[in-house]
Amino acid sequence: MSDSKFDYSGLKRVVKIGMSYRGLFIAVVIVAILSAVVSTYRPYLMKDAIDLYILNKDVNGLMKFIFLIAAVLFLEVALNFFVIYYANSIAQKVIKFLRVRLFNHIIKFKLAYFDRTPNGVLVTRSVSDIETIAEIFNNGILTLMVDALRMIFIISVMFYMNWMVACIVIVILPLMVVITNLFQKALKSVYQAERTVTAQLNTFVQERLSGMTIVQLFNRQEKEFEKFKVINKDLRTAFLKSNLYFALLFPVVEIISALAIGLLLWFGGLRTAMHGDVSVGEVIAYISYITMLTTPMRQIADRFNAIQRGLIGADRVFKILDDDQRLPNNGKELLTEVKGEIEFENVVFSYIQGSTVLNGISFHSKPGQTIAIVGATGAGKSTIVNLLSRFYDIDSGDIKIDGKSIYSIELSNLRSHIAVVLQDVFLFNTTIYENIILGKPEISLEQVQKAAKEIGIHDFIMSLPNGYRSEVSERGASLSVGQRQLISFLRAYVYNPEILVLDEATSSIDTESEILIQNATEKLTKGRSSIVIAHRLATIQQADQILVMDAGKIVEKGTHHELLNLGGYYQKLYEVQFQSSDF
Incomplete structure (x- = not known):
């Protein structure tokens, strides 16, 4: 969005969403027109009260007229209330719609997007930027429409009363338009800086709290x-700069208003005293109309600034909504009965173009077999897991399950047949039961308990204060690493996948938890195809096939005994771990 141009396309897009609530939108327009008419009529009544009753000393007539003015004033207040209320209702509906749509859009993005985008930026887009869009309706176009209508009616009534006096008064309008335009342009750049620093602050705080x-x-x-103080100071500076512009705007508007009233008193007073074609009531009414003109004109500057702030937020939100970062999901096949045959055919992959992570990986796993993958850090072991679940797409080659390319299979269907237990287990801030079923209501508590008993972790869960209903703190910080791993094993077990992936699932845990996890591993891998990424070679000696990786390539394949007899890379890894365990 250009700094020098008003974002009409963005405004049109936001208004289109608001107009989808047609009944409410029409109600606001009708009430806005009535509000403008009534508020314009009130000073005209005051003119009549002065000219017809006060100057003629008609007390009885004046009292009746005061009741009429009070009724009009009450109606004006009521109409203003409904304009504000309905405008806010539309605003909240729009931001609800956008927030739901944005979140639903983001959660379908491929992992590569989250690898390069700070969480704090996405939080800012999803929360505070969307909140600013509400200003387009709350304090923007709908109230701007009321102000514009009121100004049109005021000018019309002023010309109806006396065209010469009206011409003197409206000379302030071009000046107000110029000033408003200048302030609007200046504030746009300030608001952009403000949103940028806000995103930086959110990112900074989120990262420091997480770490x-x-x-x-x-x-x-x-x-x-x-x-933090430096970033906070930058944000304060941005806010103070916007306040500075407002502090300059209001006195300038007041000076122009005073100038218009001075011209009115000079010209209108002369006409009243010398020619008598302008009444005292009209002079008083014109003073009220000048105030009513300059107030919405000053507010129009505010309205445009609110719209500008909202459009900057909308521009950021729409950029994400228009950015399709989803993995292509062109697969049409649906797997129903999965045997678990896995095949990688000359797979080449790079996270960053030009920096290859996997270079020609090929292996074949028969249904029900356990494949173990070992190698140094950075060899590409975990990447294989990410590719099998299609978190990333490969550069070349193919990956097959039961002889079918995973790219021919519908994405959610593919992932429903694979369960992954990661080394770094993520748990949500809810109960253990909810963390296990992950919103799948067909998995009952009884099924979870039965599964927990089968893999030997029921007693551990029941030892917690509220058992399966125990609350887990954010990221599972209230539990040990081993306890989190056990819960993730149970989660995989109750989902009953045909293919199981264990990614460093037994590293960095205590001996007691490791025994429980090894027992759980035997239960989970029995009768299903499994891929085990292992750091401790003692845990994968019974694997049907072990793949040894180095620098993105498979350098050795075979069983534990076959690889030891080769006297190569695997034997060196084994000897290093065996010697370490002797100390």
Whole structure:
């Protein structure tokens, strides 16, 4: 969006969403027109009250007229209330629609998008940027429409009363338009800077809260606090700059208003005193109309600024909505009965173009077999897991399940047959039961308990304060690494997948948890195809096939005994771990 141009396309897009609530939108327009008419009529009644009753000393007539003015004033207040209420209702419906649509859009993005986009930026887009869009309706186009209608009616009544006086008064309009336009352009750049720094602040806070352990472990509290103060200062500066413009705008508008009233008193007073063609009531009414003109004109600047702020937020939100970062899901086949045959055919893959991670990976696993993958950190072991579940797409080659390319299979159907247990287990801030079933209501508590008993972790869960209903803190921080791993094993078990992937699932845990996990692993892998990425070679000695990886290639294949007899890479890994365990 250009800094020098008003984003009409963005405004049109937002208004189109608002107009989808047609009945409410029409109601606002009708009430807005009535509000403009009634508010314009009130000073005209005051003119009549002065000219017909006050100057003629008609007390009885004046009292009746005061009741009429009070009734009109009450009606004006009521209509203004409904305009604001309905405008806010539309705004909240629009931001609800956009927030739901944005979240539904983001959660379908491929993982590569999240690898390069800070979470704080996405939080800003999903929360505060969408909130600013509400300003387009709350304090923007709908109230702007009321102000514009009121100005049209006021000018019309002024010309109806006396065209000469009206011409003197409306000379302020071009000046107000120029000033409003200048402030609107200046504020747009300020608002853009404001939203940018807000996103930076959200990203900074989110990252530091997530990495609080590292911050405290390395005594980074003071350093991070200093960085926070710098970003916070930048945000304060951006807000103060916008306040500065407003502080300049309002006095300028007041000066113009005073100038118009001065011209009115000079010209209208002369006409009243010398020619008598302008009444005292008309002069008083014109003073009221000048105030009513300059107030909405000053507010029009506010309205445009609110719209501008909302459009900047809308532009950021629409950029994400228009950015299709989903993996292509062109597969039409639906797997029903999966045997579990897995085949990688000369797979080449790179996270970043030109930097190959896997270079010609090929292997074949028969149904029900357990394939173990070992190798140094960065060899490409976990990448194989990501590719099998289609979190990323390969550069070349093919991956097949039961002889069918995974790219010919509908994506959600493909993933429904694969369960993955990661080394870094993520648990949501809800109950253990909810973390296990993950919103799948057909899995009952009784089924979960039965499965937990089968893999030997029921007693561990029941030892927690509320058993399966125990609340888990964010990311599962209230549980140990081993306990989180056990819950993830149970989660995979109750989903009963045909293909199971264990990614470093037994590393970094205590001995007691490891025994439970090994028992769970035997239960989970029995009768189903499994891929086990292992750090401890002792845990995969019974695997049907072991793949040894180095620098993105499979350098050795075979069973545990076959690989030891080769005297190659695997034997060196085994000897290093065996010797380490002797110390």
